Amino acid sequence: MASTIPPHFVLVPLSSQGHIIPTSDLACLLAERGARVSLVTTPGDAARLQGVADRARRAKLPLEIVELPFQPADDGVAPGSEGVDTVLRWFQSLYRLAGPLEDYVRALPRRPSCIVSDLLNPWTVGVARNVGVPRLVYATPSCFYSLCDLNVATHKDKPEDEFVVPGMPMRVELTKSTWPLAFFSPPSWEAFLEERNEGLRTADGVVVNSFLDIEGQFAECLEAALAMPVWVLGPFFLNNRDEEALAERTDQYKPSASMDENAVTAWLDDMAQRGVKVAYVNFGTVVGMCAGQLYEVGHGLEDSGTSFVWVVREEETATLEAREWLEALEARTAGRGLIVRGWAPQVAILSHPAVGGFVTHCGWNSLLESVTHGVPVVTWPKFADQILNERLAIDVLGIGAPVSATAPVVGQLSVLRADVARAVSDLMGDGEAAQERRRKAKQYGERAHAAMEKGGSSYQNLTKLVQSFAQSGGNGTRNTTPSIFSTSAMEPQEIQIER
CATH class of the missing domain: 3.40.50.2000 (Glycogen Phosphorylase B;)
Structure with a gap:
């Protein structure tokens, strides 16, 4: 009988405080379930994650921080820079991490089970394809936002300013003036946004920092719209069960x-x-x-x-x-x-x-x-x-x-x-x-809190995610997994949103 090898997740966060901190929380969650985790980032962000690395070392968690060579000064931008075009140049500068990331994955003695990449890191699509590894997208916003964004993307030419977002499980009214970037993206952003959307459409699944009791109906609709699993695993930060662990997440940004x-x-x-x-x-x-x-x-x-x-x-x-x-x-x-x-x-x-x-x-x-x-x-x-x-x-x-x-x-x-x-x-x-x-x-x-406790919806979903990427016999392939909302994946839950 083939032995089961713990899965190896390579996490690639966006180089931004609001993205790296929850990604490091996810890394700890996966590692505490026995998965090997490599959190891949720039040297500057690796230094800020030293507290997380120290925590993992003390707890003997299989989590490592991997530095990829990167010099953002070449583009004249830096994390936290403001201005639409400046932010875009920062995103584009991160494309230079593709080569070092592929080199890192190829140098591993065994192919990782999965790459989990931030939605705003579409450059990882080619890396995952080149090395033959499944790729999950970590969608940092809410399921509600992701579903609206996906549905509106096909209706940008709608003439009236006020409209009802199609494909939602409830009535959602918006105007073009309150959410203009969904309709009037600056020309400089068009190519990047299309790459982002293509990266989402071609993923093997989506990871979300939320929980089913507030977003179950939207997660289910998002899963149906994308035709891929949507893993609702949060709130990630509740994994930090003491003040010291919470402080270590953010101290390097203080x-x-x-x-x-x-x-x-x-x-x-x-x-x-x-x-x-x-x-x-x-x-x-x-x-x-x-x-x-x-x-x-x-x-x-x-x-x-x-x-x-x-x-x-x-x-x-x-x-x-x-x-x-x-x-x-x-x-x-x-x-x-x-x-x-x-x-x-x-x-x-x-x-x-x-x-x-x-x-x-x-x-x-x-x-x-x-x-x-x-x-x-x-x-x-x-x-x-x-x-x-x-x-x-x-x-x-x-x-x-x-x-x-x-x-x-x-x-x-x-x-x-x-x-x-x-x-x-x-x-x-x-x-x-x-x-x-x-x-x-x-x-x-x-x-x-109940969602993250043993037996809760997020706890169960994380268990199923780790199990679905367990490698049998070292072939490095992902086991087939059903929808997290199907009866074969988990008992059906009735999600009721109070009005």
Whole structure:
């Protein structure tokens, strides 16, 4: 009888903080199930992943960080650069990793079982084909977004501005003005987006950081539309079961001048002891605010009368005027407001009992972390998948409310202090709508943890994924696996989304 060899997954994240961190979580999940994992990345990102490598070493997990030679300075761009064309040049510069990745795979004593590549790394398609290895796509957004994006891609010529997204299990109304990149991609992006889409269409399956209790109906429709397995395995970060593991995920991205996590926690502890609920305000690491908008947010938080933790990016206070204004705001809100400059321990904050709401840009990592900790949200999306994640939070899950009644135009929604004050007051208040959002958020938080526990939907799906790529007799081929929604793969689940 042929022996079963543990599968070997080669993970290729996009070189970006919001992509690498959840990919490293996935790597640990796979390794803890006995799979060998190679997390392949650039030298700079490998250095940032040292905490993950140390954790794997201590736990004796079969996980290695693999550095590929890469010099982004050749293109004059760097990770975190802003501007549409600059970001595109960064994505394109990563194509130079194809040769080193293929060399690494060919040098292995045994072919890996599978390459798991970020959706925004379409250059891995040729590598997987050349070495004869199956390829899964790690789709970093929600299933809801991916399904909308896939369905809209075939209807770009629809003439009217307002439309209903076809192929959805529920009615989803959008406008071209709120999601323009789905219809009016800059010419410089067309070739890249087509390669991205082709990479998705030709994959052997899709991995998603979500869970079936919030996205089961969308995952099932996505699987049917793509005619390939969609492995819903999250929330990945719940695999980090202690504070040390959580800190190791993000410490390498924390600027040396950042506020100490213990100081933030101590402040929240004091709020909890006083019975005060706090609003957490953070708009992510990609898009900054102009000074005028920053002032509106600050005055709105002050006028709301609510206690808050507000994360302000360093570049947002680059001018002396902005710094002096922020210091004056801190003085006026002392005792009920905490302003964190540059970086914050987001998961530690969201999991703290003093935190009762989150004002967010609706990045998928942030929204999933909020859902998982049972925290309702005020939504203020900026671009990309954030627009549709807002719809998921408000229209499907019922845990969110928009910061403004004004229909947003991507990157151009100007919010006044009165909007911020009203939204935060409503989020943290005792109104019927606020209480219902909190009830639903708490319910989904409990379900998120249950999904990752032994016997939960994500736990079972991960087990089946590892088993489906187990190698028998060393032939390096993937076992045939049915749809994760079929009765032969798992017991059918009835997914009910509360309205």
